Amino acid sequence: MSNVHPYVGRAEPRVDGALKVTGRAKYAAEFRADDMVYAAAVPATIAKGRIVALDLSRALSAPGVLDILTHENRPEIPESDEPYLNDMVAVPGSPFRPLKDDRIVYGGQAIALVIADTHENARHAASLVAAEYEAETPVVDVAAARGEAYDTFEPRDGIPPPPPPRGDAEAAFEGSAIRLRHDYRVAPEHHNPMEMMATTVVWEGEGRLTIHTKTQGVINPKNYICAVFGLDPDKVIVNSPFVGGAFGMALRPHYDLMLATMAALKLERSVRLVLTRAQMYTMGWRPDTLQTVALSASADGALTSISHHAVQATSRYEDYQEPTVNWSGLLYDCPNVSLKYELAKIDTATPSDMRAPGATLGVYALEAAMDELSYELGIDPLELRLKNYAERDGNDDKPFSSKELKAAYAQGAERFGWSKRSPEPRSMRDGKELVGLGMATGCWEAMMQPHSASATLSADGRLEVACGTADIGTGTYTILSQIAADEFGLDIGDVTARVGDTTLPMAPVEGGSWGAASAGNAVRAACKALKEDLLKHARGLDGSPLSNAAIDHVAFANGRIALGSDESQSVSFADAVRASGQAAVSAKADFAPDEDFSKKFAAYTHSAVFAEVKVDEELGVIRVTRVVSAIAAGKILNLATARSQILGGVVMGIGMALHEETLWDKRLGRVVNANLGEYHVPAHADIQNIDVIFVEEDDKANPLGVKGLGEIGIVGAAAAIANAVFHATGRRVRDLPITIEKLL
Amino acid sequence: MINFGYTRAATIGEAIQAVAGDPQARFIAGGTNLVDLMKYGVERPGRLVDITRLPLKHMEDTPGGGLKIGALVPNSDLAYDARVERDYPLLSSAILAGASAQLRNAATTGGNLLQRTRCYYFYDAAAPCNKREPGSGCSAIGGVTRVHAILGASSSCIATHPSDMCVALAALGATVHVEGPDGARTVAFEDFHRLPGDAPEKDNTLAHGEMVTAIELPAPRFGSNHSYLKLRDRLSYAFALVSVAAAVELDGDRIAEARVALGGVAHKPWRVPEAEALLKGETPSPDAFGKAADRLLEGAVGQGENDFKIELARRAVIRALSQAAAGTPQVQSNKIVN
Amino acid sequence: MSPAQSGSAPEPVSVTLSVNGQTHTLSLEPSVTLLDLLRERLHLTGSKKGCDQGQCGACTVLVDGRRVNSCLQLAVMKDGAEITTIEGLGTPDRLHPMQAAFIAHDAFQCGYCTPGQICSAVGMLGEGHAHGPEEIRELMSGNLCRCGAYTNIVDAIEDARRGREAPTLGTPSLEAAE
Incomplete structure (x- = not known):
């Protein structure tokens, strides 16, 4: 790529692209060590109860078997919850730990770990482990547990509970001529990243471990493992340079990490454990959620009340929470708002954050209800949203740091051709198919986290920037390289970005769409610090032309530091580095969100999603023929990777609207479609035209003006599609996915 | 998945002998279903007998003007064969509606007939299942039944047959060539697969050690008056909720002969000659097709979650027959149902 | 036994x-x-x-x-x-045209399905039955992408199929990436 600045803001190709398209990018299960052995986890065949007896005799005598770990023979692990709470994404409760005792708390829970010389022998022996159980009746249906729903849980760190009511929503509802109250449900989902959970523990000798594990932040598995096994943090490195998708699934440490490490420590050997696709359904999931939304409005379309109530599934052992209903208090301007959020316990693994946790579910219900209200009122759905546009965050009574949602509505509607929509349901056709156009709003909080980063310039002119964050496919390597290249005026080919290793400057897990803003600003700050250092060295050179120059008076470009006022007065990067007396000059910087700013302003990303569906009503076949997603998310660092993130969110939204559902057998308490053949994620044939617009939005929450993009693409997408299905068919389906039978 | 022994067979006789003499042995060809089932622990063979080197990869014209297809012809080769595209486009279309291009490249003609059900509980080796473990009970009944049978089921089993290709073969009236320890025989396609009854462990009428060697198609007919219509939970790469293979022969504006088979609804491709007979002499119309559909679906009963399949099948039959009569068959890459 | x-x-x-x-x-x-x-x-x-x-x-x-x-x-x-x-x-230094097209169209995010998508696309073009986006979508449906890069993948394959130069990323407009 040519050396054209700025890189930031362009559609720059991924710097790791060549590694990925040639199969050279290495994921957690692809590191190896001499003498490595293979582990296989044995799943419980009941969902609740206890193990009465284990028979390992056949498995132990199978070829190649080295050891079998169970709750009866495993090495000592801490009894108290404390060490396990070193998981920075832990939720209130008692964290799950595999092989803890004889209790089975969810279907498919690991009851044994077989370790053998080869993958095949481990798999074979795992099939020979026999268990006898005392089974209890599981409850895996949140509707069945709804009667015991509660809101007395300890709030989860970082998840604000619903704000107190404002106004009197019930009275306003009763007093309004136009009102509706409906129940909505989105089917439980699993993340299903293409890469399965995997851990390769490399036994380096003398108690040193290098752990390659699928994670959204290397520091988290490191802290967890060191606390649980009492390891010296100086002897443990977690390295995970590439992550095959995660979508929230790899925020928390899962049982592959703990079991593989346990085996490696016991055997003093390198161990690999790759879970099966079926085992990917024995951990975090998007919780089954029952929602009720009530809206009322005056005849001119002004909202008079919003009530939003959600009951969300959690496990017996933890109170997982996500921000599900709060969106209804800030998306629209409404004087009377009542929000309620409850949990109900069932016998499954604890749910986990999955792409836009809470918002995906809550905004779906709100935006479906808003669509229903528009028909009740006889007002265009887009006009209804504009009529109730919120200029302030009603939950916190704060202005927005920036909010170009109106521009997103306008540009999205224009690109989509919203004006060509005829308002009546069932009024548009194309041949045998009914045509439906629907829209919805999306919203996600723009968050940041403290991050550290380093920048190192070598005498050969190459720059390395590093941060312990993760690139789960979002493009982190690329945007960090762009930012750094711009700071130094370097060709991006002369910049190397490093992430995903605990030897790099500290970053928390990568999630919540905070990665770009946090790691990006940290790298920017490290580059600025490095520039100061270099200038200092350059100034110190004998007869330096920059001897009196301040940082504001020089430019870094073309491999030189030059006076802004006279470019001929310059020092090469190489000379500046040499002046330091070192082979390279390195600087480190910390970035932390500006707390004063966030006290004053509410920071959110917004989207306007427009969808066209074509429906063969007789056969219930739905095709999503067009989607336009207009995004207001501050500064866009890379138009290509940003667009890809939104495309991905929309595709997952299409899955939520039409395809995805984890099915539990209510008697057995097990997922029956724990595979990619029967848990349907969208395939190529399901996806046609998706158009992404980024509207200009100037935000001051951080120096780069970045808000984050990982979640916003999915929020509102399913609602837009469901609303389009209503417009096409006149049928309002309030439980997703909209499968064939719901339209017959 | 368990470890197992392996024998590479050089001749048909050798292969049959190797399997017939070992109750734990199985033939393997494309492996696309068997290896998957072995990973789930559903199939636990002690020995696999590799038949991929056997001379069963050819297609030849038969004296009666039909086509004999070797059991090892890959699904994709069959679908894209020029003769098949020209003379048996319904078969080609049905194959291309199934699985993925990669699976079709590996899967064989014979193996397609021997696919096992996608019933969730058959795959869950920890759940009782009469098909997997005779006498253990049927977990599907009373469970998650959305994908299950509406026709020909029993109190022992409500599983469906997952093949698309077989639905077309049923409609076309194919014959299955079988060879076993007691010699060769032929089986009419409708007699090859069976209904579950009280022995759902038997998907078909093959004895242990018997091998499908070829599929024979009768002389081509129906021209462009056919259609394979598949309805499923996403627009590709999913098993059928309901599929229909339809073909009609027109005499002027009247139907001289009709064939309709359903997939995704029963333990075998579902065909009722009496339903087809109702269409003889009729002018193509939704009404006439509806009557045939009603006869075809006579006795259909749902399990609750899959009740919708009865109405869906009825509508799909009418649509597929309409496509067939109009000579506008469903194109599998085009997701608009014409 | x-x-x-x-x-x-x-x-x-x-x-x-x-x-x-x-x-x-x-x-x-x-x-x-x-x-x-x-x-x-x-x-x-x-x-x-x-x-x-x-x-x-x-x-x-x-x-x-x-x-x-x-x-x-x-x-x-x-x-x-x-x-x-x-x-x-192909290798990073000598990319196969399909690999180059995937980079040019940003036809992946996490990269985990990517080798399979590329091998499948190369196999598909060899089969000779994909004559446009609709057929590409159907014949590539055996390759799931959870990051949802489908539209970019189809664009990349279509460019490779036509043997034309894929548009280069890097120009400062969104259209260039489409």
């Missing part, structure tokens, strides 16, 4: 196959799949394990030029076969 019933190891089978032009003669247990052979024994980890059941396409390789799911192929049955994996298509 078969190995399933006994505690004994299954008898290894001698197999000779070619991978990316290099001949390997190996002694393998029958239960080793082609995918596990590539990843765990030949250390060619470009072919990915996404489901191990033929339901995702991440493991797609070319066997004698045909795209198949390597997770469902028993390696011992591939005696004499010529296998091409993503590593054999």
Whole structure:
């Protein structure tokens, strides 16, 4: 790529692209060590109860078997919850730990770990482990547990509970001529990243471990493992340079990490454990959620009340929470708002954050209800949203740091051709198919986290920037390289970005769409610090032309530091580095969100999603023929990777609207479609035209003006599609996915 | 998945002998279903007998003007064969509606007939299942039944047959060539697969050690008056909720002969000659097709979650027959149902 | 007595196959799949394990030029076969045109399904039945992408199919990426 600045803001190709398209990018299960052995986890065949007896005799005598770990023979692990709470994404409760005792708390829970010389022998022996159980009746249906729903849980760190009511929503509802109250449900989902959970523990000798594990932040598995096994943090490195998708699934440490490490420590050997696709359904999931939304409005379309109530599934052992209903208090301007959020316990693994946790579910219900209200009122759905546009965050009574949602509505509607929509349901056709156009709003909080980063310039002119964050496919390597290249005026080919290793400057897990803003600003700050250092060295050179120059008076470009006022007065990067007396000059910087700013302003990303569906009503076949997603998310660092993130969110939204559902057998308490053949994620044939617009939005929450993009693409997408299905068919389906039978 | 022994067979006789003499042995060809089932622990063979080197990869014209297809012809080769595209486009279309291009490249003609059900509980080796473990009970009944049978089921089993290709073969009236320890025989396609009854462990009428060697198609007919219509939970790469293979022969504006088979609804491709007979002499119309559909679906009963399949099948039959009569068959890459 | 019933190891089978032009003669247990052979024994980890059941396409390789799911192929049955994996298509310095098109269209995010998508696309073009986006979508449906890069993948394949120069990323407009 040519050396054209700025890189930031362009559609720059991924710097790791060549590694990925040639199969050279290495994921957690692809590191190896001499003498490595293979582990296989044995799943419980009941969902609740206890193990009465284990028979390992056949498995132990199978070829190649080295050891079998169970709750009866495993090495000592801490009894108290404390060490396990070193998981920075832990939720209130008692964290799950595999092989803890004889209790089975969810279907498919690991009851044994077989370790053998080869993958095949481990798999074979795992099939020979026999268990006898005392089974209890599981409850895996949140509707069945709804009667015991509660809101007395300890709030989860970082998840604000619903704000107190404002106004009197019930009275306003009763007093309004136009009102509706409906129940909505989105089917439980699993993340299903293409890469399965995997851990390769490399036994380096003398108690040193290098752990390659699928994670959204290397520091988290490191802290967890060191606390649980009492390891010296100086002897443990977690390295995970590439992550095959995660979508929230790899925020928390899962049982592959703990079991593989346990085996490696016991055997003093390198161990690999790759879970099966079926085992990917024995951990975090998007919780089954029952929602009720009530809206009322005056005849001119002004909202008079919003009530939003959600009951969300959690496990017996933890109170997982996500921000599900709060969106209804800030998306629209409404004087009377009542929000309620409850949990109900069932016998499954604890749910986990999955792409836009809470918002995906809550905004779906709100935006479906808003669509229903528009028909009740006889007002265009887009006009209804504009009529109730919120200029302030009603939950916190704060202005927005920036909010170009109106521009997103306008540009999205224009690109989509919203004006060509005829308002009546069932009024548009194309041949045998009914045509439906629907829209919805999306919203996600723009968050940041403290991050550290380093920048190192070598005498050969190459720059390395590093941060312990993760690139789960979002493009982190690329945007960090762009930012750094711009700071130094370097060709991006002369910049190397490093992430995903605990030897790099500290970053928390990568999630919540905070990665770009946090790691990006940290790298920017490290580059600025490095520039100061270099200038200092350059100034110190004998007869330096920059001897009196301040940082504001020089430019870094073309491999030189030059006076802004006279470019001929310059020092090469190489000379500046040499002046330091070192082979390279390195600087480190910390970035932390500006707390004063966030006290004053509410920071959110917004989207306007427009969808066209074509429906063969007789056969219930739905095709999503067009989607336009207009995004207001501050500064866009890379138009290509940003667009890809939104495309991905929309595709997952299409899955939520039409395809995805984890099915539990209510008697057995097990997922029956724990595979990619029967848990349907969208395939190529399901996806046609998706158009992404980024509207200009100037935000001051951080120096780069970045808000984050990982979640916003999915929020509102399913609602837009469901609303389009209503417009096409006149049928309002309030439980997703909209499968064939719901339209017959 | 368990470890197992392996024998590479050089001749048909050798292969049959190797399997017939070992109750734990199985033939393997494309492996696309068997290896998957072995990973789930559903199939636990002690020995696999590799038949991929056997001379069963050819297609030849038969004296009666039909086509004999070797059991090892890959699904994709069959679908894209020029003769098949020209003379048996319904078969080609049905194959291309199934699985993925990669699976079709590996899967064989014979193996397609021997696919096992996608019933969730058959795959869950920890759940009782009469098909997997005779006498253990049927977990599907009373469970998650959305994908299950509406026709020909029993109190022992409500599983469906997952093949698309077989639905077309049923409609076309194919014959299955079988060879076993007691010699060769032929089986009419409708007699090859069976209904579950009280022995759902038997998907078909093959004895242990018997091998499908070829599929024979009768002389081509129906021209462009056919259609394979598949309805499923996403627009590709999913098993059928309901599929229909339809073909009609027109005499002027009247139907001289009709064939309709359903997939995704029963333990075998579902065909009722009496339903087809109702269409003889009729002018193509939704009404006439509806009557045939009603006869075809006579006795259909749902399990609750899959009740919708009865109405869906009825509508799909009418649509597929309409496509067939109009000579506008469903194109599998085009997701608009014409 | 078969190995399933006994505690004994299954008898290894001698197999000779070619991978990316290099001949390997190996002694393998029958239960080793082609995918596990590539990843765990030949250390060619470009072919990915996404489901191990033929339901995702991440493991797609070319066997004698045909795209198949390597997770469902028993390696011992591939005696004499010529296998091409993503590593054999091109290298970072000498990209296959399909690999270059994937980069140019940002046709991936996490990269895990990508080798399978690319091998599948190359196999598909060899088959000669994909004549436009609609057919590409259908014939690529055996390759799932959870990051949802489908539209970019189809654009990349369509460019490679037409043999035309893919538009280069880097120009400061959104349209250029489309």
